[in-house]
Amino acid sequence: MGAKLEGYATYHANGTGPFIVESRVPDSKTILVKNTQWWDKSDANVDRIEFTPIVSAATRVAALLSEEVNFTDSAPSQDIPRLAAQPNLKVMERTDLRTVMIGFNRKAKLDNGTENKFNDLRVRQAFAHALDPQLIQKRIMRGKSRTAGAIIAPEIPGYTEALDKPVAFDPELSKKLLAEAGATDLPFTLVCTTDAYVNEEELCQGMINMLSRGGFKPQLDIAPAAAQTPKRANGKADVYLIGWANEPMLDSYSILLQMIQTKTDNAGVFNWGGWSYPEVDKLIVEASTQMDRTKRLELQTKALQVVKDEIIMLPLHQQPMAWVMTGKVDSIVQLADNKPRHWLTHIAK
Known part of the structure; x- marks a missing residue:
């Protein structure tokens, strides 16, 4: 990395979007005001946004109930029934594009040597086979997630139904396969974060229990993302949880290029497992220069098939998203990427 460069744009908005930054105090409050010179003359009536980050889920819920805040795009799933029962609140739910999955490190030795x-x-x-998708969906995710057999959501180009069949829950088969591989009672560490995905702590604790019954000897390493990301990125995690929404291009090429392709200076930035499949690399590279969309997606789907067959990554689900707003918000557009378009939002007058 070169020298750190700072200039006017580092601390000032350029004013080309629907809102302009009026003021910003990191981790406290950011105030946006409407950009009257923006090219899109929509009929939305949001003139001012005060963004206040609230890390604590309980505090966030209390702020909604008291109408201290009027909108959140990260309502805790365990509080949705309570929030939906409030006459002054409106709840919007769906699953988002982010697929939560398991990554396996392919180094020669595990972290325990x-x-x-x-x-x-x-x-x-x-x-x-040791994981129970139905139990994860119903109990841990409270029926709000969508169980996945593919590493991309149905809305992402490259998806096919044939890829989207989850592996059957069969702990006895899990034990049998471990015995055949000479890996009975395999000890390893599962690295998870506490602040990246919906119900992640419950999910990881639940998987530890399931894996133990399936013949593994897992140990959970869980901490905030700031502590865990370096472990995952530097090959220090035996097995880890990761989510991917295929942004910003919203195409399966995103995950194939950045997570699946062999790591080089130009690819595999998030290939934290260090795997390499030449046949997959060839398909991804060919797709990158294929101008015919149908042919390009066929190449990407073939690559995704290898990902599934080889279990390069093991998809769990598309996680739920829940937005909650007070009566102050008249209407808002909820899209699958879980990003509010406040320039399309209407505030009640």
């Missing part, structure tokens, strides 16, 4: 048996496909298959 033992041979990395996850390089054997049978062990990855055993891991998949």
Whole structure:
């Protein structure tokens, strides 16, 4: 990395979007005001936005109930029934584009110094069979998630139904596969974060229990993303949880290029497992120069098929998203990328 460069644009908005930054205090409050010179003359009537980050879920709920805040795009799922029952609040729910999945590190040895048996496909298959997708969806995610068999959501180009079949829950088969691979009672560490995904702590604790019953000896390493991301990115995590929404292009090429392709200076930025599949790389590179959309997506779907067959990544679900607003918000557009378009929002007068 070169020298740190700072200039006027580092601390000032350029004013080309629908809102202009009036003031900003990091981790406290950011105030946006309407840009009257913006090119899109929509009929939205939001003139001012005060963004206040509230890390605590309980505090966020209390702020909504008291109408101290009028909108949140991260309502805690366990509080949705309570919030929906309030006459002054409106709840909007759906699943978003982000697929939460398991990544396996393909280094020679695990962090505990033992041979990395996850390089054997049978062990990855055993891991998949040890997890109960129905239990995760109903209990841990409170029926709000969408169980996934593919690493991309149905809305993402490159998706096919054929890819989207979850691995069957079968803990006895898991034990059998581990025995065949000489990996009975395999010890490893699952690295999770506390602040990245919906109900992540419950999800990771639940998976630890399921994996134990499936013949593994898992240990949970859970902490905020600031502490966990370096472990994952630097190959220090045996197995880890990660989510991907295929932004900003909203196309399967995003995840294939950045997470699946062999890591180089130009690809595999999030290939934290260090795997390499030449046949997949070839398909991704060919797709990058294919101008015919149908042919390009066919190439990407073929690459995604290898990802599924080899369990390069193990998809769990598309996570739920819940927006809650007070009566102050008359209407708002909720799209699958979980990003509010406040220039399309109407405030009650």
